[in-house]
Amino acid sequence: MAVVLQKPPLLSRLAPLVRGFDGRFLLAVALLALIGQGVMWSVAYDIPGRYADHLRNLLIAAVVMFAVAQIPPQRLQALAVPTYAAGVVLLVAVELFGITRKGAQRWLDLGVITIQPSEIMKIAMPLMLAWWFQRGEGRLQAREFAVALGLLAVPVALILKQPDLGTALLVAASGLFVIYLAGLSWKLIVPPLLLGAVGIVTLIVMEPQWCAPGVDWVVLHEYQRQRVCTLLDPTRDPLGKGFHILQGLIAIGSGGLWGKGFMQGTQTHLDFVPERSTDFIFAAFAEEFGFVGVLILLAAYTYFIARGLMLAAEASTLFGRLLAGALIWVQAVYAFVNMGMVSGILPVVGVPLPFLSYGGTAMVTLGASLGMMLSVGRHKRLIPT
Secondary structure, three states: OOOOOOOOOHHHHHHHHHOOOOHHHHHHHHHHHHHHHHHHHHHHOOOOOHHHHHHHHHHHHHHHHHHHHOOOHHHHHHHHHHHHHHHHHHHHHHHHHOEEEOOEEEEEEOOOOEEOOHHHHHHHHHHHHHHHHHHOOOOOOHHHHHHHHHHHHHHHHHHHOOOOHHHHHHHHHHHHHHHHHOOOOHHHHHHHHHHHHHHHHHHHHOHHHHOOOOOOOOOOOHHHHHHHHHHHOHHHOOOOOOHHHHHHHHHHHHOOOOOOOOOOOHHHHOOOOOOOOOOOHHHHHHHHHHHHHHHHHHHHHHHHHHHHHHHHHOOOOHHHHHHHHHHHHHHHHHHHHHHHHHOOOOOOOOOOOOOOOOOHHHHHHHHHHHHHHHHHHHHHHHOOO
16 A cells, blocks of 8 residues: 655745744844835836846845854854954955955955955954853953954954945944943943044034145045045035035935825936935935835834844843844944935945845845844744743
């Protein structure tokens, strides 16, 4: 008598892959992904291949997210040192053999693909420092924090050398979040914050003298000085370096309370908003959906960040808490910096808006970060009680 073996339903076979996932965190991710797809369709429907590429990048990021989420935190911890070491080696290779584009040496040609190793450090840095502090749990003293700062300084210095100030600051932020969450004393945090505040006030007061033609800031490259001076007074070069900020502000202001409507943004579709599908996509969103739409977007990001922080707080190990906490704060910084630069309160830097901006590397990096956070939260839920 023949025995017929019937395969279980597809959903039954897939269930173990998502068991233990935080549903509310996935809901926040799905909501932002849907908003991103809608905005990209509006701003890039007339750019050949742009929407299709963005959808492809999102699907790849989703696959990466679910794949990384299957890796238990203990395995992620074991990958920390190799990932960090590989990232530093690639950054050194960029310094020696990198490709120069637009005056910056940031890319490395591997023959099959061209990569930007600094992107790897956005994941490798918090991973490495979380491993380092987990290793010293229970005996964290000044030595552990000093070594952590050294581990952070090496890739940041290499990225600054390229030069890429924006990415260097983001990598530094990802590491500093881990160091802060590990228990760095406020006595060491407050003085740099006060010094930074004094520096900003001094810069604003001295802007007419320091931003005059021919003044060399020494510590910054000329293009970086121009970005800061343009932020302080974009009208000094309205058709040149100040064009991006001014057009972004016009688009945001023209959206009013309710916006001009989906696919009705005139500033956007008449090509006044530069980089409308990448760095300045927030301006296009604000023009079409107005102040109310911006509030809804901010609420979605707030919910996403809050759920990420809950995953970090509920982690069963110090490694998980530090890793998840740093990764979600980095996404918060991304959103703040992008919307801040488009709104004219921060210098223009190449920082994407998570889930919305076009960009393959940034989307895949986001997927990996989300997968690590899901892994941390899942591990807590699957531990037998």
